Amino acid sequence: MTPDYRYVLVYVEHSFSDRAYPYTVPEELAELIEVGSRVLVPFGRRRAAKSERLGFVASRLREDELPAQPVGEILDVFDDGEPALSPELMQLALWMSEYYIAFPIEAIYAALPSAMRIRPKEVVSLSEFALQHPDEKIVKTELRRRIMQVLEKEKKLTIKQLQRRLGAKHIRLALRELERVGLIEVKKTFVPHAKPKLKVAYRLAQTCADSHELMQALERSKKQQEAVRKFLALAKPFAFADELGTSTATLNALVQKGIFVREKIPVARQFVESFSETRKEIQLSEEQQVAVQRVHQALERQEFKTFLLYGITGSGKTWVYIEAIRKALQMGKSVIVLVPEISLTPQTASRFRSYFGDEVRVLHSAMSDGEKFDAWQSLKQGRAKIALGPRSAVFAPMPNLGLIVVDEEHEASYKQHDQSPRYHARDVAVMRARFEQAVCLLGSATPSMESFQNAMTGKYELLTLTKRADAGSMPELKLIHIARAPKVSPSISEPLYQEICKRLERNEQVILFQNRRGYAGSVQCESCGWIQMCGSCSVPMVYHLREHHLRCHYCGKTMPMLTHCRRCGSEKLSFKSSGTERIEQELQELFPNERILRMDLDTTSRKDAHAKILQEFAQGKARILLGTQMVAKGLDFPNVTLVGALAADIGLSLPDFRASERLYALLLQVAGRAGRAEKKGEVYLQVYNLQSDIFRLLLSQDYRRFFGYEIAVRQQVQYPPFSRLVKIEFSGKNESEVAKAACEFSELLSPVLNAAQFDVLGPAPAVIAKLKGNFRYHLLLKQKNGARLTKPVYRSLQMQFQKRWRNKVKLDIDVDTQSIM
Incomplete structure (x- = not known):
């Protein structure tokens, strides 16, 4: 950071705000902080009540650019200021925040996998005062006495460890009182979710340059001599014990003699599935050659372009992807490949690895945090050039991105459903390619209506494969x-x-x-027709044979299999829907x-x-x-x-x-x-x-x-792609309150919309009216002729709504919703 830029704007976690807050940068941190850096900042309304929070630097400012008085001074910077997200990914996250109407910090965390996040860690210990002056008057409750007894025995524990030792969850009030009077100390630190994996390695000491003399000196210790001989044969700067095939006792003896030096080396935890596939020589058909040539030309221009590769099943779309990737790598570019399901990852990853070897890194939820951490770092540092995975892989940290492939682009699983921002990975991929002047290649045998319409109107370039590869015929x-x-x-x-x-x-x-x-979609009484429903969701319970229980596939609730009908008592129960x-x-x-x-x-x-x-x-x-x-x-x-x-x-x-x-x-x-x-x-x-x-x-x-x-049909009723849908969901424990809140929001919304550009449908009960114990109502907003519900308008309505319904009815928004269920 240059001397002129002594201020930054920071998006602060848990602030529930669209604002980036101004902070002063202390002189000792000025050279470290960049856009995307993670910082520790004070945050709170009153100076005395400010707490320490994590934040992300959005921009650097000169004094004359400050939008308001600084909230405070940056307390610390993590990772020596190395950005957690590149400027391009920060730009993408902020676009998501605007388009999908989410808080910026939500979009930033969506782009950052859990393995790369930092979490607070609170450690409780006895203070010196407590050791010298135990005061029975202060430690007067049973819980406080037990806390002190546990700490006297174990000295230092995290709050979670202390909760487990005590068998009690609600201990913070007692901790605050003990800390107030100086009996204990609660220290808050921030630690990464995952760290590099370290493995003990051995290297020759600098004093042992002459190998001949070294072997002579070990003549009496054959095992140690053999270990050194194996090390020298490897011709590497260091080696692990398993590489040398030598016991740690022998190696440690060499360390004690000053011949070897022991140190810990980071090692990769690469996730490799057990599925493997042999490499197949590619012979492109005429149609495939045309498609590959068009993509190659776009890559060479290094300009943003989106292609829709429409090819019948078995037409060899993957071969087009491989040739496009090969070209991107030859140009020194990196590549993202998205697949809709984890189940597709093993075969796709194996196929790509057969062509591109160790350039491929998989990213998906089945991996451990350590594996995700290593894959992310390999991609970020350019040691691997191809990121492959489901939805969230669209945020992979790819320097010099040249190509994004979205396979089976029509799949609904590319849409985030359960938390904000509810982004669509296909559309985010197109925007990321646009921001980074890359090529986006969408592929499908059954393209989404939106994508095929974009190809028909010239927004995307259509590439077509009408014949099956390898002279195959359609089934x-x-x-x-x-x-x-x-x-x-x-x-x-x-x-x-x-x-x-x-x-x-x-x-x-x-x-x-x-x-x-499952075994059966529902269990029904043959006498009266009664069906066992989930108590928390308005759906039938599914019977699972292996566990011999009923399970709700929405909330996960289980109950023992029934022996009789709960309505009429009949034992005639039948299984419906295999x-x-x-x-x-x-x-x-x-x-x-x-x-x-x-x-x-x-x-x-x-x-x-x-x-x-x-x-x-x-x-x-x-x-x-x-x-x-x-x-x-x-x-x-x-x-x-x-x-x-x-x-x-x-x-x-x-x-x-x-x-x-x-x-x-x-x-x-x-x-x-x-x-x-x-x-x-x-x-x-x-x-x-x-x-x-x-x-x-x-x-x-x-x-x-x-x-x-x-x-x-879509054009007649003005559904997508002739409009864009926004679903606004209202949920809560009391059905009448939810219904009333939905109607009140609709009354607030209608006057601020242009009736020629927006249709408001509802509110009405959701198709699945009750989910996870909450009643749900939906309001659908049909946006026509390019009109869009903007974030400022929605936030204004949201504030008015929450004044009346906060803590009673939850309000959620889903832009470009893929389901109205």
Whole structure:
């Protein structure tokens, strides 16, 4: 920081403000602080009540640029001032804050993984005064006496440790009183969530330059001599004990003799899945060559551009990605590759590693904090050039970013649903590419309506792949009317069973898809029709056979399986709506000699579970893979010639305008898993509603026909892409209060909007009216002709709303919402 810039604006955590606060920079920190640096600042309304908080430097200021009097002086800077987020990522976070109407600090933390964050640590210890002057009058309560007794024995504990020792949560009031009178000290420090992993290494002391003399000196100690010989043979500046194949006792003896020096060296904890795939030589088709050439030209211009790569399933979109990445790396650029699901990461990562080796780093939630920390640092320091992962990988710290690939760009999982900012990673990827003058390559066999419309209007450049790679042919789709077809089990029809048998006779593989996990979607009384609902959510409880309990898939609540109806007392209970667990049981009974692999949230909760299941299927250790939508997209197994969708109607009747689009994309994607090599593939869809237009359009396997059908409906009712939707949600424990609050907010909102540019729909109860114990009402805002609800307008309404409803009704906003459920 130059001498002129003695002030900074800081976004302070837990400030619940859109403001960046001005602070003075002390002279000793002036050279360290940059935009994006993490700092410790005093914060609070009154000087005496100010607390220490973390913050991020938003900008540096001269005195004449100060917007207001400084709040105080920067207390400390972390990481020697090295920015936690680059200026480009700070710019992206602030754009997210504005567009998605979130506090800047929320957007900054969304861009920073938990492993890279700093957390406060409070340590309690006895003061010297307490050791010399124990005062029984002050320590008069049982809790205070117990605190003092524990500290006398253990001397120093964190507050969490102290809570565990005492078996009490609420101890802060007692701690404050003991600290006030000087009996204890509570010190607050800030520590990183994760640190570099250190491993003991050995190197030669500087005094041991002559190797011949050294070997002679160790003539009487053969083990030590052999350790030194192995070290010299490695020709490295240092070596670990396992590399030398020598006991630590021998190495420590060499340290004591002054021959070796022991030190701790940072080592990487690289996350590598157990799935592996051999490298395949790429021979591009004419269509692929055209697509690659267009992307290469854009990369060479080093200008922002967005492409939509629309290619049928199995058309080789991945090969286009690989050639684009290869070009970016040749230019010295770095690359981000986004995939929609963790289940796709093992196969995609293995494929990319087969071409780019150690340049690839995976980033996703199944990794430990240590693994995330090391991957993040490798990318930030340029030791690896390709970041790969789901949604949050869009924020990977890539110096000199040249390319962002978003595979399966239509997937709803790219949208953050549960916390602010509720960003869409695809749209954030486009904006990041724009800010950094990079190329954004979106790919899908079933593009989102918004993306394909952007391509039709010229906002994106459309690249098309109409033929399958490796001379493969599209699978044949067939419908089975499940209501009339004979069944061999509750979930599997006779025609589908016969087709499975044929594949097994030919030693081919089968993928079966059911978009519902658990054993049964609900338990119903046959006498009175009663269904066990979740007490906290307005959804049925799902039966899980393995645990023999009922579970809510929304809030996680569980209860023992019922023995009788709670309404009429009848013992006649039946299972409705088969899940993957029940179908696995049915398949095992139908094919007792076959190993059935099941892939759903219940079987993939452990680390690396996705990769292990996929690896076993790829190696032919099982010939039937059953799963939820985890098996529906992106997977490539040449020996799969049959795909069966067991309840293809699931989701079609949902009261959501995107239901048709999602079901079409899901079924076309799962159909695309069949016949991806020279073997012909077939797809059987078990359906109830044969008359649905969606199934008619699916049989043609022509996305453009579906797009034409769906876009006409959207235009008629002015839903996206002809408008942008904002969902405002009201939630609380008291339903009447929530309903009243929603109506009052609607009354505040309507007068400030231009009726020609905005339609206000609702408020009305949400489709799932109760979730996790809270009643929910939704208000939908349809923004037309480029109009947008701005943050200042929303904040003004929010302030008025909270004056009346604070602590009673929660208010949340979801810009570009992907679900109105």
